[in-house]
Every structure is written in C-alpha cells, then in structure tokens.
Amino acid sequence: MSRTTYYTATTLDGFIADEHHSLDWLVTQDIDPAGPMNHNEFIEHVGALVMGSSTYQWLLDNHISTGGTWDYQQPSWVLTSRDLKPVDGADIRFARGDIRPVHAAAAAAAGTKDVWVVGGGDLAGQFADHGLLDDLIVSFAPVTLGAGKPLLPRRLDLRLVEVTRNRAFACARYDVVGPRA
Numbered sequence: 001m002s003r004t005t006y007y008t009a010t011t012l013d014g015f016i017a018d019e020h021h022s023l024d025w026l027v028t029q030d031i032d033p034a035g036p037m038n039h040n041e042f043i044e045h046v047g048a049l050v051m052g053s054s055t056y057q058w059l060l061d062n063h064i065s066t067g068g069t070w071d072y073q074q075p076s077w078v079l080t081s082r083d084l085k086p087v088d089g090a091d092i093r094f095a096r097g098d099i100r101p102v103h104a105a106a107a108a109a110a111g112t113k114d115v116w117v118v119g120g121g122d123l124a125g126q127f128a129d130h131g132l133l134d135d136l137i138v139s140f141a142p143v144t145l146g147a148g149k150p151l152l153p154r155r156l157d158l159r160l161v162e163v164t165r166n167r168a169f170a171c172a173r174y175d176v177v178g179p180r181a
Helices: 039-045 053-062 097-108 121-129
Strands: 006-013 015-017 046-052 077-080 090-095 114-119 136-141 156-166 169-178
Touching: 006 121, 046 053, 046 097, 046 121, 053 077, 053 114, 077 097, 077 121, 077 136, 090 097, 097 121, 097 136, 114 136, 121 169
Parallel strands: 006 114, 006 136, 046 077, 046 114, 077 090
Antiparallel strands: 006 015, 136 169, 156 169
16 A cells, blocks of 8 residues: 655754755765665655655755756656756656645555655645655654754654664654644
C-alpha cells in the first residue's frame, strides 16, 4: 500500500535548514550511504515527490546551477506561490493552493509506490493537517543551529516504529498518529 512519507534530516534542535536556507551543517556530517535508513534504499520505493518552493530553489541554486542534474525520475510537484524556472527534461509540475488535489495527483502517479514529501517542514505539516501524512523518517545530526527552518511546525502525536544509527546520525521512523490537542 502506498504511503506518504516525510523523509528528512534535522539538527538536534529541530531545524532542517538555517535561517538562510543553508544546508552546510548537513553536508559536512558523516553518513554511510549504504547504512541504515539510507536515501538510496528509500528512493527505490518512491513513485512521486512533493516539495516546497524553498527546497526546489535550494536544489536549483546549489545543485543544478553548479552543473548537477535533476536526480529524480519520478514526477515531482513543487508547491509555490511564485514563478520558478523548470529544469529541462525533468517531470516537474508546479502547483498552488490546497494540498489535497496535489496529494491525490501524486498518489495516483506513484501507483503502488510511496509519495515523498521532500521538504520543508510547513509543507509536511500541511499534509498532516489533512490526515495525508503517514510517517516520518528523520535523521538527527549531531549539530545545533539555534534558529532556522523548523522540522515540523505542528502539534502531532507520533508513534516510534524504528530507531537506528547511521554513523553520526541517530535515525528514527515514526507513524503519524494524528493531531495533538
């Protein structure tokens, strides 16, 4: 059965990027690309992606503009309120407004595979607000920022399903139980 998963890394104090959208804190961390809860195994089960405009812009500015290619074969939705340039040859669909029709389209495109909510935290929160977020897979880095873009700015009850270590990261998988009153 298809699931909608927020798969991300965070600092120990709960930020997925610093206040300038930088991930410098992340790319310097020691991780085994073949280790537990790794990205390559995760992405094999993903049939569609949904990301926010800040995540997309970060990919454009820090990967595509430096000669990198769009790394995803899956159809990708970018939720945005501004005009963004597409990546040549990539299946990118820009959307605005209500997350529910975007989720329905992404789930249909994913088929029996999963939908990956790439980022950011507020976007994952919008999925949770509508009961559309099934689980979180979070890798906690041994660093603090003190400020930045929060992991998931919502009040949710979660159930810990799995915990492991991948070199410098403490990794955990949680099922989303529902909103916390």
